[in-house]
Amino acid sequence: MVRRSFDVSEAVLLYAEAPARVCEACGANLWIRWHVPRFVQRLDGVYQVVRQVKGCPAGCGNKRKYRPYEDVRFVLPRLTYGTDVVIEVGERQLRGGTSLRAIGRDLNERGVPVEQSHVGELFRSYLALTKLARGDDHALRKRLLEQGGVILSADGVQYDDTSPVLYLVWDVLSGQPLFGERKTFKGKDDLVPLFERVKALDVPVLGIVSDKEKGLFPAVLEVFPDVPYQVCQNHFLKNCAECMSGDLADLKASVSDRAEKVQRIASRLHKAGVNSEEWELGSPRCDEAPIEIVTDEEEEVEAPSPAEDTETESVGADPVLQAEPLTEAQVAAEFTAMAKHAARASGRAPLRPPDMVRDEGLERVRAAVQAAAAKRGAHTRPSTSSKRR
Numbered sequence: 001m002v003r004r005s006f007d008v009s010e011a012v013l014l015y016a017e018a019p020a021r022v023c024e025a026c027g028a029n030l031w032i033r034w035h036v037p038r039f040v041q042r043l044d045g046v047y048q049v050v051r052q053v054k055g056c057p058a059g060c061g062n063k064r065k066y067r068p069y070e071d072v073r074f075v076l077p078r079l080t081y082g083t084d085v086v087i088e089v090g091e092r093q094l095r096g097g098t099s100l101r102a103i104g105r106d107l108n109e110r111g112v113p114v115e116q117s118h119v120g121e122l123f124r125s126y127l128a129l130t131k132l133a134r135g136d137d138h139a140l141r142k143r144l145l146e147q148g149g150v151i152l153s154a155d156g157v158q159y160d161d162t163s164p165v166l167y168l169v170w171d172v173l174s175g176q177p178l179f180g181e182r183k184t185f186k187g188k189d190d191l192v193p194l195f196e197r198v199k200a201l202d203v204p205v206l207g208i209v210s211d212k213e214k215g216l217f218p219a220v221l222e223v224f225p226d227v228p229y230q231v232c233q234n235h236f237l238k239n240c241a242e243c244m245s246g247d248l249a250d251l252k253a254s255v256s257d258r259a260e261k262v263q264r265i266a267s268r269l270h271k272a273g274v275n276s277e278e279w280e281l282g283s284p285r286c287d288e289a290p291i292e293i294v295t296d297e298e299e300e301v302e303a304p305s306p307a308e309d310t311e312t313e314s315v316g317a318d319p320v321l322q323a324e325p326l327t328e329a330q331v332a333a334e335f336t337a338m339a340k341h342a343a344r345a346s347g348r349a350p351l352r353p354p355d356m357v358r359d360e361g362l363e364r365v366r367a368a369v370q371a372a373a374a375k376r377g378a379h380t381r382p383s384t385s386s387k388r389r
């Protein structure tokens with residue numbers, strides 16, 4: 001297995017927009033002030049979450065910063081590991097009795113790099129979630145009042161079909177988990193007390209968002225009958241997208257086919273001694289980076305043999321050689337690396353199905369290759385690697 005350094009370009013970018021449009025004090029259009037990036041390691045890979053922060057540009061005195069809504073199901077405040085990792089560690093320990101050491105080892109084997117001390121922390125985070133009650137937290141209550149109230153989101157998350165459900169209620173404006181409870185039975189009567197505790201916080205509830213889950217729905221209606229209630233639109237969108245599943249399957253086959261062709265070109269270039277920058281990222285000198293990830297996909301890449309690797313490194317380190325313009329074969333190697341990267345991109349259904357994202361990426365590479373070929377003009381040799389794609 002090839003061990004490679006974590007590279008920002010490997011992280012899946014998730015851009016979170018702040019939904020507010022106008023200043024609540026003066027009505028001016030809000031401006032994007034800055035972005036807050038954050039890396040999150042989830043079970044299926046590394047994500048870079050970039051969050052917009054907006055403010056009023058009019059100098060009306062409104063100093064409020066407008067941010068995107070928070071989803072604690074993706075990641076909890078101040079954690080670098082996703083909530084799916086937290087739940088996996090917690091449930092396997094609590095229910096399965098698996099030792100934290102074994103869970104950590106297993107996560108590492110599955111390409112989720114985690115130190116043993118982190119596994120303990122993740123387990124404690126999970127325990128805290130299962131009996132979370134912020135009702136007595138006066139500082140938190142003060143902050144929630146200052147922001148004008150809360151927009152609640154509620155959901156039950158489950159590790160697998162047989163595990164108890166972890167119900168979470170959080171404020172999407174601040175991203176603060178407020179109450180949590182791990183229950184074996186999901187029904188309205190179990191959930192009413194959870195919402196009663198939220199009500200007892202005595203902070204204005206501006207709105208509620210949840211899945212239309214059995215139990216959750218009637219419990220919200222019983223405790224907060226007058227609060228605007230929006231049912232999550234994800235399921236609705238998934239149903240709308242269902243009729244495209246055949247097309248998506250075709251696209252997936254086409255993406256795999258193109259990725260395979262690119263891989264063949266890359267292998268030919270590699271055998272000819274031409275490698276892209278991407279090959280060098282796996283070399284030992286880059287291993288000092290703070291996060292390392294091990295992916296199964298890397299195994300499919302033909303790793304350079306030690307002898308060739310040394311040679312590549314010494315060539316790369318030579319300033320004279322580096323200054324020379326790229327040869328056509330090197331350009332082709334860069335394009336194959338770009339295409340391989342595009343073919344591995346992730347996306348989230350229903351709005352961004354992975355195969356659609358991959359297809360778009362591959363098409364962008366194709367356009368770049370065609371533009372490069374056009375630049376070379378009429379004297380292009382007919383059998384260059386880049387032209388075959």
Ligand SMILES: [Zn+2]
Pocket residue numbers: 023024025026027028056057058059060061062
């Ligand atoms: Zn304003």
